[in-house]
Amino acid sequence: MSNITANLNEPQKRAVETVKGPVLVLAGPGSGKTRVLTRRIAYMIEEKGIAPWNIAAVTFTNKAAGEMRERIALILSEIYGAPPVGQTQRLSGLTIGTFHSLCARILRVETTHIGFQPNWIIYDSADQVALVRAVMRDLNLDEKRYPPKAIHAHISKSKNDLVTPEEYRSTSYFEEIAGRVYRSYQDSLLANNAMDFDDLLLRTVLLLRNNLDVRVKYQRKWPYLLVDEFQDTNSAQYEILRLLACEPTNNRNLFVVGDEDQSIYRFRGADYRNVQLFRRDYPEHVEILLEQNYRSTQIILDVANALISQNRNRTPKRLHTDNGQGVPVMVYEAYNEVEEAAFVADEIEKLLATKAFTPGDFAVTYRTNAQSRALEEAFVMRQIKYKLIGATRFYERKEIKDALAYLRVLHNPADSVSLERIINEPPRGIGAKTVEALRAWAEELGVSQTDALRILHLGPVRMVEELGRPLPNAAHSAPFAARARSALVEFATLLEEWIAAERAVRYDSVADLLDQVLVKAGYIDDLRDGSEEGEDRFANLQELRSVAAQYTQGMPALEPGQTPLSLFLEEVSLVSDSDQIDESAGAVTLLTLHTAKGLEYPIVFIVGMEEGILPHSRSLESGDPEDMDEERRLTYVGVTRAKKRLYLVHCFRRSVWGDSNVQSPSRFLDEIPTELLSGMVDARRRREASYQRATSWENSDSSRNAALGRSQTGGYWSGRSKSAPPAATPVQSSAKAAPASGSTYWSPGAGGKAQKTQKPAASGGDLAFKRRDSVQHPSFGVGTVIESERTRDGDEQVTVAFPGVGIKKLLASLANLKKL
DNA sequence: TCCTGAAAGCTTTTT
DNA sequence: GCTTTCAGGA
Numbered sequence: 001m002s003n004i005t006a007n008l009n010e011p012q013k014r015a016v017e018t019v020k021g022p023v024l025v026l027a028g029p030g031s032g033k034t035r036v037l038t039r040r041i042a043y044m045i046e047e048k049g050i051a052p053w054n055i056a057a058v059t060f061t062n063k064a065a066g067e068m069r070e071r072i073a074l075i076l077s078e079i080y081g082a083p084p085v086g087q088t089q090r091l092s093g094l095t096i097g098t099f100h101s102l103c104a105r106i107l108r109v110e111t112t113h114i115g116f117q118p119n120w121i122i123y124d125s126a127d128q129v130a131l132v133r134a135v136m137r138d139l140n141l142d143e144k145r146y147p148p149k150a151i152h153a154h155i156s157k158s159k160n161d162l163v164t165p166e167e168y169r170s171t172s173y174f175e176e177i178a179g180r181v182y183r184s185y186q187d188s189l190l191a192n193n194a195m196d197f198d199d200l201l202l203r204t205v206l207l208l209r210n211n212l213d214v215r216v217k218y219q220r221k222w223p224y225l226l227v228d229e230f231q232d233t234n235s236a237q238y239e240i241l242r243l244l245a246c247e248p249t250n251n252r253n254l255f256v257v258g259d260e261d262q263s264i265y266r267f268r269g270a271d272y273r274n275v276q277l278f279r280r281d282y283p284e285h286v287e288i289l290l291e292q293n294y295r296s297t298q299i300i301l302d303v304a305n306a307l308i309s310q311n312r313n314r315t316p317k318r319l320h321t322d323n324g325q326g327v328p329v330m331v332y333e334a335y336n337e338v339e340e341a342a343f344v345a346d347e348i349e350k351l352l353a354t355k356a357f358t359p360g361d362f363a364v365t366y367r368t369n370a371q372s373r374a375l376e377e378a379f380v381m382r383q384i385k386y387k388l389i390g391a392t393r394f395y396e397r398k399e400i401k402d403a404l405a406y407l408r409v410l411h412n413p414a415d416s417v418s419l420e421r422i423i424n425e426p427p428r429g430i431g432a433k434t435v436e437a438l439r440a441w442a443e444e445l446g447v448s449q450t451d452a453l454r455i456l457h458l459g460p461v462r463m464v465e466e467l468g469r470p471l472p473n474a475a476h477s478a479p480f481a482a483r484a485r486s487a488l489v490e491f492a493t494l495l496e497e498w499i500a501a502e503r504a505v506r507y508d509s510v511a512d513l514l515d516q517v518l519v520k521a522g523y524i525d526d527l528r529d530g531s532e533e534g535e536d537r538f539a540n541l542q543e544l545r546s547v548a549a550q551y552t553q554g555m556p557a558l559e560p561g562q563t564p565l566s567l568f569l570e571e572v573s574l575v576s577d578s579d580q581i582d583e584s585a586g587a588v589t590l591l592t593l594h595t596a597k598g599l600e601y602p603i604v605f606i607v608g609m610e611e612g613i614l615p616h617s618r619s620l621e622s623g624d625p626e627d628m629d630e631e632r633r634l635t636y637v638g639v640t641r642a643k644k645r646l647y648l649v650h651c652f653r654r655s656v657w658g659d660s661n662v663q664s665p666s667r668f669l670d671e672i673p674t675e676l677l678s679g680m681v682d683a684r685r686r687r688e689a690s691y692q693r694a695t696s697w698e699n700s701d702s703s704r705n706a707a708l709g710r711s712q713t714g715g716y717w718s719g720r721s722k723s724a725p726p727a728a729t730p731v732q733s734s735a736k737a738a739p740a741s742g743s744t745y746w747s748p749g750a751g752g753k754a755q756k757t758q759k760p761a762a763s764g765g766d767l768a769f770k771r772r773d774s775v776q777h778p779s780f781g782v783g784t785v786i787e788s789e790r791t792r793d794g795d796e797q798v799t800v801a802f803p804g805v806g807i808k809k810l811l812a813s814l815a816n817l818k819k820l
Numbered sequence: 821t822c823c824t825g826a827a828a829g830c831t832t833t834t835t
Numbered sequence: 836g837c838t839t840t841c842a843g844g845a
Contacts, residue, residue, distance in 0.1 A: 060835090061835085062835095098835070099835080100835050101835095124835095125834085125835090197834090197835050198835090200835085201835095264833075265833080265834075265835095266833095267832080267833060267834085268833085268834065268835075367832070367833075368831055368832055368833075369831075369832085369833085370830095370831055370832090370836095370837095371831095373836090373837095390834090424821095427821080427822065429821065429822095430821090431821045431822080432821090433821085434821090483821095484821095573835095574835070575835095576834070576835060577834075577835095592832090592833065592834095593833080594832095594833045594834065595833090595834085613832095616831090616832050616833080617831095617832085618831095618832060618833095619832090630833095634833080655836080656831085656836095657829095657830070657831085657836065657837090658836045658837090659836095
């Protein structure tokens with residue numbers, strides 16, 4: 001037996017050692033997927049003598065790729081004695097990366113086949129939407145009626161489904177519009193010498209499909225392909241695998257690992273049914289099931305099983321572990337998101353005080369990035385070290401995007417999106433009118449806007465030489481007023497100088513280039529205006545600079561034809577949120593459920609376990625059961641991140657867009673057997689309690705209040721933090737319900753300090769329902785109105801507490817509510 | 821052309 | 836509640 005497979009269980013061993021032919025591994029959470037993948041690669045290299053450069057492994061993030069490479073080096077050095085450094089060198093030529101980075105690499109090499117200039121760049125989401133918007137303006141389409149974001153999402157989906165503009169067919173007017181934008185958008189990308197994320201996949205598919213020689217080249221290069229997180233591949237990615245593994249060479253050495261229950265990227269075209277496709281397309285495959293879990297306690301697994309078993313269309317699995325029962329999963333209801341954060345912080349402090357854990361052992365997860373704010377505030381206040389992943393992503397900040405736009409224009413002068421971003425940043429007298437005129441002129445001349453600028457600066461004669469082709473007569477008559485013209489020429493002079501510096505390699509590192517450009521552009525001076533915000537932004541630029549400093553002339557990672565700048569721009573375009581995760585940081589990690597995929601922590605909190613948050617309101621509204629199943633899978637992913645302890649937290653009220661709303665507990669809580677939980681009574685009593693608290697404050701002499709009292713002393717609030725207001729209910733009563741103009745109310749600030757807030761007067765007192773009204777609903781029965789408010793579109797939204805049913809939000813125009 | 825304050829829109833989730 | 840866009844005046 002090989003050393004590499006020692007200490008593996010039987011199915012894991014089989015997965016590692018079945019080197020030939022297609023293999024499908026269905027692996028539950030915590031079953032050692034990564035372990036199997038790394039050992040398998042080590043095994044192929046050491047035991048089977050397969051050359052590392054014949055292996056390509058696809059992971060979900062670049063970070064996972066880097067870690068996997070290190071682990072393989074470590075395994076080899078432990079078993080065969082060589083130092084890790086030597087092993088790392090020995091692994092050179094081994095390809096590990098994401099689908100996107102792999103495709104970028106192929107397309108970079110095969111650039112002549114795809115009609116792009118070699119210096120093409122990758123547009124991020126914001127650039128993509130900006131280009132869609134520009135295209136729509138050209139086509140005279142109403143942005144209000146057809147939001148560029150929605151159009152872009154539709155285009156992106158088409159691309160992920162491998163529908164080219166030529167193949168695109170519309171079935172509605174919206175789609176007809178989207179199709180027109182799609183065609184024009186693709187043309188613009190080509191003109192800008194840029195690709196979006198979806199192009200990386202789509203163009204790779206087309207390249208491999210249409211060029212037999214190229215396909216054979218990569219089939220010979222990578223006869224062994226491994227894929228992690230296979231359930232989250234989309235059609236384009238599946239097709240890339242098929243193209244690399246099948247005709248004509250027919251290596252079919254595909255090794256894919258996945259878990260249908262953890263498929264959470266449907267929105268970006270991922271389809272767990274690729275697992276079925278794999279079974280169909282590779283009938284000779286070997287299938288291996290990994291069901292033993294090495295991560296969590298049995299109780300946590302039971303919770304996970306209870307949840308996921310509610311989903312339709314899945315292969316039933318039975319997760320089991322030898323880790324022992326563990327402690328029950330804690331469910332807690334907080335008053336609002338401030339208290340929710342206070343509870344989380346309290347628990348973390350409590351557990352830290354036992355000295356059994358360090359801050360790095362905790363993860364707090366949530367459905368949407370916006371939920372992180374309250375948590376951050378609580379952690380700052382209590383001086384708990386935390387690290388926030390995602391949210392306002394570093395590379396999406398204005399100053400970072402500006403700086404990168406400068407570099408992108410030097411590298412790829414055709415990039416009009418970046419040029420328009422920086423042409424008047426800092427303000428240099430080139431306004432919207434001038435930019436529009438420049439765009440029109442460039443189009444008339446058939447050149448990029450940057451080249452149009454250069455014509456202005458160098459003169460048409462010189463540019464005809466440079467371009468190697470004649471220009472229309474319009475090149476001699478620039479349509480600018482004197483002031484605009486001189487501003488443009490001044491900018492063009494700078495640009496010319498920078499482009500020359502880049503081409504002549506007059507810089508040592510990208511940081512060096514960045515310095516030259518940003519200082520001369522006046523960007524730094526403009527940014528550092530003495531304000532605190534300016535210094536913050538400057539600090540961010542420093543951070544970018546330190547990344548850029550690693551990209552130097554002659555760095556080893558450069559492939560032929562690459563420059564430090566081109567590599568920098570490419571890698572920066574493909575960073576992912578999870579790349580920021582640093583286990584050694586010794587801090588509590590705050591991250592979305594999506595980003596948490598593939599990670600594990602001793603203690604995990606899932607906050608916002610409420611209808612409308614988890615499951616998200618979009619999934620409720622769509623009515624598509626597939627959407628609900630995906631929300632459940634997302635919850636399942638969250639639950640199974642936990643090794644020892646799991647907390648599920650929800651709020652009674654939550655502020656969304658500045659409005660405080662009553663929330664009902666997530667349906668997913670109801671799906672968990674009560675005996676696995678602590679900190680709460682059964683689901684029905686939980687709903688009743690929330691009904692009671694919602695209605696009882698106004699009639700203190702009613703029997704309902706007695707019920708409330710019992711409920712509170714009965715332990716429902718027993719776990720609540722000391723910072724909670726002594727009586728939470730009066731607070732909410734005045735928040736929205738009393739529409740007296742300019743009324744002041746007190747809300748519990750973090751740490752128990754009351755905070756004064758002005759609430760504007762509610763508009764219009766002519767609502768059909770008001771607080772305390774008793775109402776009858778055809779299916780929910782009799783309930784009490786908690787609040788009623790005018791919606792943006794003039795309708796009336798009534799929040800009603802129905803005993804035994806819960807809190808419902810209803811539109812007066814639709815709900816058929818009767819006042820009693 | 822640029823700055824300011826008001827209004828609108830926004831939050832799924834990510835490469 | 837926060838950020839981006841818009842309108843109006845200097």
